[in-house]
Structure formats: structure tokens, C-alpha cells
Amino acid sequence: MIPLAQPDIGEEEIRLVNEVLRSGWLSMGPKVIEFEKLFAKYMGTKHAIAINSGTSGLHLCIKSLNISKGDEVITSPFSFIASSNCIMFEGGTPVFVDIDPDTLNLDAKQIEDAITENTKAILPVHVFGHPCEMDAIMDIAEEHDLAVVEDACEAIGAEYKGKKAGTFGNASVFAFYPNKQITTGEGAMIVTDDDHIAKLCKSMRNQGRSEDAEWLNHIMLGYNYRLDEMSCALGIGQLDRIDELLGKRSRVAEKYTKKLNGVDGIVTQYLSQDVKMSWFVYVVQVSQEIDRNEVMKYLREHDVSCRPYFTPIHLQPFYKETFGYKEGDFPICERVCESTIALPFYGNIDEQTIEEVCSVLKDALEIYKN
Incomplete structure (x- = not known):
């Protein structure tokens, strides 16, 4: 059977993972920090926060924007289900608009008709790695004072008018499942230029601890959304070959x-x-x-x-x-x-x-x- 997908793992990636295994430091160590720094540099953003899945990343982005019960987020019905589930995790309501028949992305021309007094954000999905019409989406968001979270889980390296997908909105998420362009096995990355969003996401991924908090001192509700050292080592090798x-x-x-x-x-x-x-x-x-x-x-x-x-x-x-x-x-x-x-x-x-x-x-x- 010809497989549907297959990761491309080189010897350097194997060496890096073995290096971590021999080090004895398997979680929340130097490789996480290194991968985050390299990814932020690649994207040209201030912050990159490693998490264990694209779903987790989208959830943290929605939560960092204070989306809650009664709030609406406009998004696409043509996507992996996580892009709308992440809204419901916080009690929000995904509001779908139909897609463009050519790009298969959410149709920017239909967004304004879906906006209500309860609309808080737009969550465009860069389907199959083809960027959405981000100029129009950002114009609408600015006019109506809406946040934008880009689901760029399928779109690392994609560009819209010379600018990288995932660098337009308040935050975005890239995923590294084995069928993606680069892989960490399981894992993903949040990117943002917003210091507040970055601080919240870093804390929430690690059970609500702040970076400068004492051991077992939790300052907010958090989750176990951490990405391990082996995955980050694999990601470092993959990013070097992107x-x-x-x-x-x-x-x-x-x-x-x-x-x-x-x-x-x-x-x-x-x-x-x-x-x-x-x-x-x-x-x-x-x-x-x-x-x-x-x-x-x-x-x-x-x-x-x-x-x-x-x-x-x-x-x-x-x-x-x-x-x-x-x-x-x-x-x-x-x-x-x-x-x-x-x-x-x-x-x-x-x-x-x-x-x-x-x-x-x-x-x-x-x-x-x-």
C-alpha cells in the first residue's frame, strides 16, 4: 500500500534526539528554549511558545483572548474539527461562514454579514497551506475591533503578499504532526508579538505556573500542554532543513x-x-x-x-x-x-x-x- 504520508527524518535529527536521551533531561529543558528561539527567528515574531499539539495551541490562544460563554468567533466549516472545538472549550460559539470555491478558505466577503454584537474574534484557517485573504480579514477585524487567531497548522512557510502566514493576527498556531511539512511527532508552536498573550500561554501550558514562580506555585488555571525535550530536538533538526x-x-x-x-x-x-x-x-x-x-x-x-x-x-x-x-x-x-x-x-x-x-x-x- 502506498502510504498517504511519511515523515522525512534525517540522521541529524536522530543524533539530536539521541543527544537528549543521553542527557537525562527529557522535559522543560534547554531544547524547548532553543526550539522556541529558532522558531521565533524563522517567523520574525517576538515570541514562540512550544506546546504539545495544534489543538492545545488554539485553545490557549482563545483563552488568552478571554473568549467565554456567549462570545462568538467567526471561522470556517471546512477544516479539521479542532479549529472550532477550541472555541467551544471556553464556552464560545463558532460562527461559520461558507468558503471560497477556489481557495477553499473562509470567504472574506461573507465575514461582515456574520458579525453581531457578540462577535469577539475571527479564526481563519490557512487550508492545505494556501494562505487566506489576510488583507481583507485584517481590515474587517480592525474596523470592528476584533481579535484574529490564525490557524496556520497546515501552513508553515506559506506567504501572503510576501509576508509569512501566521504573522498577521494577534496570535497563530503551527502544528508538527508526522504528516506536516516539519514534524516533532506530536507538537505545535504558538507565535505572537503580543507580550501579554505570550506570558499567558507560557503559564497556561505549564499548569498555570509563571516562569519566575516558585516550584508548585500556580498563579492561574493551567493545563499540561508542555512539549518534551525529544520532540523539540527533532523540531530543531527539522527547522534547520525547512x-x-x-x-x-x-x-x-x-x-x-x-x-x-x-x-x-x-x-x-x-x-x-x-x-x-x-x-x-x-x-x-x-x-x-x-x-x-x-x-x-x-x-x-x-x-x-x-x-x-x-x-x-x-x-x-x-x-x-x-x-x-x-x-x-x-x-x-x-x-x-x-x-x-x-x-x-x-x-x-x-x-x-x-x-x-x-x-x-x-x-x-x-x-x-x-
């Missing part, structure tokens, strides 16, 4: 696009002129007359891993039960979700495997056209 890793993924995406552009029955990833894509996954959309699920079944039967990316958040059972959402509420999102297929995608996938994946996909499209 241009190489992003370049390899970009070249794989180019090969897929070259082989699949113009193939009847599918649409490849749209790229806006003013963005630099950071390739997280390679997703195609099949035409409405083709049964996507049958195509996926055919791919798997022929040893090609694949996944639907994503399923609509508002149609998840919990969200339907809690908010009363139903089919048709966000039609563009729903149509896209019914058509997407993520193909095997990682930096070290070879030309022959790409050719095999594309050949099986083309065969499936021919068979399942109505």
Missing part, C-alpha cells in the same frame, strides 16, 4: 499537477497569484457526476492510500445536535467536501510512485463516470 523539506514537497506537487492538469473529471489545487503555497497535502476534486467514494474505494483496492479532506464540521453529529445545523447550510463547503480526495503526498515520494498513483486515479475516473 527550506529543503518545503522544496521537496513543492516539487512533488508540481509533478502531480503536471500529470493531472487537464484530466477530465478532476480539478487540481488552485493557487492565488499573491500567495506562496506551503504544501501540506495534495488534494484533487472530482466532478459532481463522478462518485468520489467509489473512486476512493478503487484507489485503495489498487494499493493507493487516500482520504477525503475534509468532512464539513457543521455536519458532524455533535455540531448538528448542539447547533441544529443541517445539509444545505453551507453549500459550497458541502459540495467541496463531497468531491475531495487527498492522494499520497510526502517529500520523498519518487517519480515512479507518482506515476502509479496518477495512472490508478485516471483508470478510476474512467470507470466511475456516470
